[in-house]
Amino acid sequence: MTETTPEFDFELLRDLTETSGVPGYEDRVRELVRDVLEAETDTVETDAMGNVVGTLDGDGDYEVAVAAHMDEIGFMVKHVTEDGFLKLDALGGWDPRVLRAQRVTVHTDDGDVTGLVGSVPPHTLDEEEAAADDAVEDVVVDLGRDAETVADTVSVGDLVTMEQSTVQMGETVTGKALDDRVCVLAMLEAARRIEDPDVTIHFCATVQEEIGLRGAKALGVDVDPDLAVALDVTVASDVPGVQPDKHVTTLGEGTAIKLKDSSVVTSPKVHRRMRAVAEDEEIPHQTEVLPSGGTDTAGFQTTAGAKPVGALSVPTRYLHTVTETAHVADVDATVDLLTAFLRTETGTHDYSL
Numbered sequence: 001m002t003e004t005t006p007e008f009d010f011e012l013l014r015d016l017t018e019t020s021g022v023p024g025y026e027d028r029v030r031e032l033v034r035d036v037l038e039a040e041t042d043t044v045e046t047d048a049m050g051n052v053v054g055t056l057d058g059d060g061d062y063e064v065a066v067a068a069h070m071d072e073i074g075f076m077v078k079h080v081t082e083d084g085f086l087k088l089d090a091l092g093g094w095d096p097r098v099l100r101a102q103r104v105t106v107h108t109d110d111g112d113v114t115g116l117v118g119s120v121p122p123h124t125l126d127e128e129e130a131a132a133d134d135a136v137e138d139v140v141v142d143l144g145r146d147a148e149t150v151a152d153t154v155s156v157g158d159l160v161t162m163e164q165s166t167v168q169m170g171e172t173v174t175g176k177a178l179d180d181r182v183c184v185l186a187m188l189e190a191a192r193r194i195e196d197p198d199v200t201i202h203f204c205a206t207v208q209e210e211i212g213l214r215g216a217k218a219l220g221v222d223v224d225p226d227l228a229v230a231l232d233v234t235v236a237s238d239v240p241g242v243q244p245d246k247h248v249t250t251l252g253e254g255t256a257i258k259l260k261d262s263s264v265v266t267s268p269k270v271h272r273r274m275r276a277v278a279e280d281e282e283i284p285h286q287t288e289v290l291p292s293g294g295t296d297t298a299g300f301q302t303t304a305g306a307k308p309v310g311a312l313s314v315p316t317r318y319l320h321t322v323t324e325t326a327h328v329a330d331v332d333a334t335v336d337l338l339t340a341f342l343r344t345e346t347g348t349h350d351y352s353l
Contacts, residue, residue, distance in 0.1 A: 004171045006328045008189050008335055016181040020161040022074030022091045023208040026050055029070050033205045040191040050207040051215045058200040062347025065202045065225035067216055067296040068184045069209030072177035073320055075160040084147030085140045092210030096136050098321045103163040108153055115143045164322040171328055178324040182314050183231035189335045199347045206296055216299025227308050228300035234288050234313035249315035251327040254284025255334040258311035263294030269351045270310035274341055283337045288313050308351035312338055
């Protein structure tokens with residue numbers, strides 16, 4: 001059985017998703033992003049928070065910022081028990097139900113160490129224990145080492161990420177950290193495809209989105225664009241057992257043009273132009289109304305000033321797990337629409353209200 005061949009660079013996506021980078025510690029993935037931006041843009045800068053901005057110079061004074069966040073949800077070690085087990089503090093929003101019996105990577109000063117989240121066998125649980133809700137504070141990581149070795153190896157403050165590979169599965173790609181590395185990929189692909197734009201374009205790989213859009217909020221002040229477009233994944237709950245009105249988006253129906261999430265209402269004239277470009281270029285697309293969840297889009301509407309904003313989203317199943325899943329065609333459509341939108345931005349479109 002053959003798999004769908006993506007137009008995008010799958011090897012780059014795999015590198016981006018399998019590389020670690022929790023909020024505030026995006027170092028490894030930042031180096032990957034910098035390498036691509038240095039080859040595809042005129043200048044590359046990194047700010048004090050770790051946001052990376054690669055700029056393509058345009059002919060005029062009009063500036064557009066495109067943002068996708070580099071950080072993934074993860075953990076920080078908060079305690080090492082006397083028996084050599086690790087207790088964790090969450091970096092980002094986790095559904096603790098998905099953590100049982102998962103492998104993790106603990107990033108220590110002496111190198112990466114594989115561990116696993118322990119799970120008590122159901123044979124030994126009483127009814128009350130079996131019915132209890134999971135909680136992140138109850139998670140215990142087993143390193144398979146004696147207590148003395150663990151104490152010598154791991155320190156409070158060490159970082160923990162999920163251990164998972166990224167693979168193609170039929171018409172989809174699946175793995176950890178598609179949120180939001182698949183959109184970092186889309187942004188980098190657009191940077192590769194655009195030459196001599198009419199406007200200056202800042203390709204911004206942001207940090208600390210998962211703990212409050214912190215990188216984008218700072219970047220919105222520092223870059224100060226005339227127009228901002230954010231990229232993120234969005235909910236695709238188009239699976240058995242979920243009512244259609246809860247699906248938000250559907251895999252395989254194209255890139256999602258955001259109308260709102262809980263952090264932002266996108267500028268009407270921006271999302272209308274996105275739809276017009278998609279229709280003119282015959283790019284598959286759908287609209288997104290996300291009841292909860294914030295994105296970097298809101299980071300460009302700050303106390304430092306209001307900006308017209310728009311957003312494109314990649315529909316993704318099983319968000320905030322190690323099996324996040326996106327359709328190859330939707331990723332391609334996101335790259336295509338972002339590229340077409342930026343190529344046709346002249347700085348003369350009226351986004352005023």
